[in-house]
Amino acid sequence: MSNHFFLRLYVTGLSKKSLKAIMNIKSLCEKYLEGRYKLEVIDIYQQLEFSMDEHVIVAPTLIKKLPLPLKKLIGDMSDTDRILTALDIKPLKEKEYDREEGRKEGRKE
Amino acid sequence: MMSKENKAKHELIQEIEELQTRLNEAEEALHAIRNGDVDAIVIRGHKGEQVYSLTSEEYPYRVIVESINEGAVTLTPEGTILYANKRLAEILKFPLEEIISRSFYDFISEKDRGFFSVLLEKSLRKGSKGRITLVNSEDTHLPVYLSLNSFLIDDKSSVSMIITDLTEALEAEAFSDTILDQAAESIIVCNEHGLITRVNSAAQALCDKNLYLQPFDTIFPLTYRNGKDDKQVKTFSISATLQGQTLKNKEVEFCEDGQTHHFVLNAGPLTSIQSKNLGCVITLTNITASKKAEKALEIDQQRFFSLLNELPGYVFLQGPDYSIRYANRYFCEIFGKPDGNPCYKITQRGRKPCENCPAAQALKTKNRTTWEWTSPDGRFYQVYNYPFIDIDGSPLTLELGIDISDRKRAEEASRVSENKYQLLFESLPQRIFYKDKNLIYVSCNENLASDLHISPNEIMGKTDYDIYPKELADTYREADASVIESGQTEDTEEEYIKDGKNLIIRTVRTPIKDENGDVLGILGAFLDITEKITLQREAERSRHLAALGELAAGVGHEINNPITGIINCAQILFNKSKEESREKDLARRVIKEGNRIANIVHSLLSFTRRDTHEKKSMVSIREILYETLILTEAYLRKEGIRIKLDIPHNLPAITVHPHLIQQVFLNVINNARYALNQRYPEANDNKTLEISGEEVTIDNCPYVKIMFYDQGIGIPARIKDKIMEPFFTTKPTGKGTGLGLNVSHNIISNYHGKITIDSKEGEFTKVTIILPARSQSHENCQETETEK
Incomplete structure (x- = not known):
């Protein structure tokens, strides 16, 4: 179970970023984690209670619940490399900002 | 203290790290919001948490989608669920979070997956609708109605789908479905566009696919012919029915996997209470089996009739009114087609039924009758009448007639020839008999019978012991046995007694053999040859007597001369002898005996003189x-x-x-x-x-x-x-x-x-x-x- 991934994606209905996020994370999981992941997609319009518990304030937000440590990612999940790094799926050399987007990499809690 | 300070310091560092993290998160969130990377913000207010969409103009629609009583789903063209409402989660009995991002195919019953892919593909071009079965987390199958439409999200095609749970509605329909399913006929209901909306199980069994909302004409490519012998096959369409036409008992064919199924089709329009055209109802009755049976029966019947037509005799069926209901080819060729006419008109050219008609007799007595009939053209028929009951219970007679003219003629010829032999048998002077191999008489001719003072028939069963004295019978039977043993014809002279007279007969015995060469009996013929034999003997005797006569004449002449001399000498001696002397007496005796010799010789000569030319003469009887x-x-x-x-x-x-x-x-x-x-x-x-x-x-x-x-x-x-x-x-x-x-x-x-x-x-x-x-x-x- 150690390398079993449990991901939870918070989306808001059919909004553009949410849909993209779903499609992106889904294809990423299928590509890199096939058979060893569980993905839950929570539409916070319909299941608001979940987001409160996990301090989600924006959507789409991806939370890596397992393996620990917990990790949060925000956005439409289109930057595959960043996500892979953040999720520690395909670790890059060092923690650094993404060149293109200039976004910060998520930190360990 | 130090430790306290250390502790506080440590806690502070921890707190700073935590704050750092949260700051980062906050920064990131703000960054995302600033960059337009978020759609909504969740805010905790006095009314609890609320979501604030950043683009909130769709809100009213979202509320509708979330609150409707149908499942609402958005799918990628591959079927991945991008959005699902809570109602779907209820229908599927899965937590909503486990539904989104999954493939919709995961929730479709296996048999409908193919059909769904068709619906999905179709929806990308044009909307599509269909009925499929979903499987929920409890493995329960749920009939649902799907309505699919495509739309673009970021220039990408997506499909929105409304799922209506039909379980309840179908339960209401279950009752009528049960009734429909009980029907042996296939029942298909089409809507006004000719798309199938309902089928019963018999119809479903016809083709193993999802029929719902499929065009009837495509699913059931039925064909028909106008009449049984029509070669042209036409394609059937329900379009006419949809326009209000009713079809009754139309025979159609349905080809599937190379097999032809035969159906009787009934179709009628379906109208609502408001007389609105709702489509049509089609029932298909499978008559393949009965068609097959009919075909087999037809073949049987054909075989039967061709058999009847091949028969070397006539066959016809006749009703109680003498009308001919059926006649085979033989009959038609000889008497012509009956065309329902009565038999006496066709076969006898008569105006009314024949007296004591054997066919009518058979019908009356319910017994078979057999008789011989001479047709007007002089042919002989052996006729059989069989009474029987037709399928509809009416009595019929089957008449079978076999032409026996040739046989009759042959019989006639053989009788004539037999008579000829009989005549020959009777007219021959020979006595003829036939004995079996046990030497028992079987027959004899008239001549022999009259010798025995019996009639020819009476000889049958008799043996020689019954007819002749034992000695004679033994001789005959010995000769018979010899013929049977040798197998050869034998020719013997035998004695025979006729009216106490001994005769001599010549008997020829011929063994009669079967095809294996075994002797069956003896044919004997004998002729009285007594006269011939006697004549032969007489001739012999005559020759003997003639020879004897000649000898006697020779001897007579030889004796005559010396005896004359002796008598003369004795006379001289007598004349010269003294009276009363012994010499005289001797001479007298010589003369007397000499004369006697001369007399005998004379008589002998006169008897042997066989000269037929001798003339009659006057003689004294004395x-x-x-x-x-x-x-x-x-x-x-x-x-x-x-x-x-x-x-x-x-x-x-x-x-x-x-x-x-x-x-x-x-x-x-x-x-x-x-x-x-x-x-x-x-x-x-x-x-x-x-x-x-x-x-x-x-x-x-x-x-x-x-x-x-x-x-x-x-x-x-x-x-x-x-x-x-x-x-x-x-x-x-x-x-x-x-x-x-x-x-x-x-x-x-x-x-x-x-x-x-x-x-x-x-x-x-x-x-x-x-x-x-x-x-x-x-x-x-x-x-x-x-x-x-």
Whole structure:
């Protein structure tokens, strides 16, 4: 179970970023984690209670619940490399900002 | 303190790190918001948490989607769920979070997945609708109605789908479905566009696919023909029905996997209460089996009829009204097509039923009748009538007629030929018999039967022991057995007794064999050859007698001369001898005995003189008799038979050939000798032959009558009529020829005389011979009388 991934994606209905996020994370999981992941997609319009518990304030937000440590990612999940790094799926050399987007990499809690 | 400080310091560092993290998060969130990377913000207000969409104009629609009682889903063209509302989660009994991002196919029953992909693909071009079955987390199958439409999100095609749970609605329909499913017919309901909206299980069984909302004409490519023999196959469409036309009992065909199914189609429009056209209802009744049976029956029937047509005889079916309901080819060829006409009209060219019609008889008695019929064209038929009940219960007669003309003719011919042989069999002079191999008589011809004084039929079952004396029967059966054993035709001379008369027959026995060469019996034919044999013997005897006669004549002549010399010398001696002297007496005796020798020689010569050209001469009966007696004297003396002669000296002379009359007398005397010797083998006082003569006058003509009377064995009354017949003899073989009396009779008749025999068996025999006393014939005599 150690390398079993449990991901939870918070989306808001059919909004553009949410849909993209779903499609992106889904294809990423299928590509890199096939058979060893569980993905839950929570539409916070319909299941608001979940987001409160996990301090989600924006959507789409991806939370890596397992393996620990917990990790949060925000956005439409289109930057595959960043996500892979953040999720520690395909670790890059060092923690650094993404060149293109200039976004910060998520930190360990 | 230090530790306290350290602790505080440590806690502070921890707190700073945590704040750092949260700051980062906050920064990131803000960064995302600033960059437009978020759609909504969740805010905790006094009313609890709320989501604030950053683009909130769709909110009212979202509320509708979230709150409707249908499942709402957004899918990628591959079927991945991008959005699902809570209602779907309820329907599927899965947590909503486990639904989004999954493939919708995961929730579709296996059999409908293919159909769904079709719907999905179709929806990308144009909207699509369909009914499928979903499987929920409890493995329950849920009928749902899908409505799919495509739309673009960021220039990417997506599909929105509304899922209506039909479980409840279908439960309501279940009742009517149950009824529909009970129907053996396939029932299909189409909407006004010709798309299938409902099918019962029988219809579903016809094709193993999801039929819902599929065009009927595509799913059921039915074809039909106008009439059974129509070669042109037409494609069926329900379009006419959709426009209000009703179809009744239309035969259609449905090909599937190379097999043709036959259906009877009924279709009618479906209208609502408001008379709105809702589509149509189609029922299909599978008649493939009955079609097959019908076809098989048809083939059977064809086979049956062709069989009937091939029959070398006529067959027809006749009703109680004599009408011909069916006739085979043979019948039609000979009598013409019946066309429902009555049989008497067709076969007899009559106007009313024949009297005692055997077919009607069969119908009445319910028994088979058999009879022979001669058709108007002169052919013979062996006819059978079989009564039977038709399928509809009406009585019918089947008539079968077999042409037996050829057989009849052959029979006739064989009867004629048999008659011919019978005639031949009967007309042959031969006696013919047939015995089986156990030597039991089977048949004989009329000739043999009449010999045995029976009718030809009576011989059947008899054996030779029943017919002939044992000795004869043994001989015959021995000969029969020899033929059976050898298998060869044998030819034998045998004895035969007919009416107590011994005959000699020549029998030819031929074995009759079967095809294996085993002897079945004996065919025998025999012919009376007694006459032939006797003639042969007589000829032999005559030759013998002639030779003897010549010898006797030779001897007679040789003796005649010396005896004359002896008598002359003895006369001289007598003349010259003294009276009363012994020499004279001896000479007298020599002369006397010499004369006796001369007499014997003379008689002998006269008897053997067989010159038929010898002329008749006037002779004295007395003389002839004496000469005959001289010839027989020696025998008579030896046998002790005395002769009592009473012949007057004055008997008139007769004109005859003396030696023939001598032969007659000799015959009569010999017979008398035989009879006497038979009765008295030794000497006896009654062993006497009385010979008397007298002159009699019959019809004014003088006759000489000579009678020979003996008291010998006599003649049995039963053969008295036959004794004059040639070859009849009672003497043992070799002792008599059977010709004596016959020859005598002929001789006497030639001289217009008569010979009669009177006898009583065991007492006497009297032979009377009458001869005319003059040389002239009887006619001359009468003339003389009239002249007088």
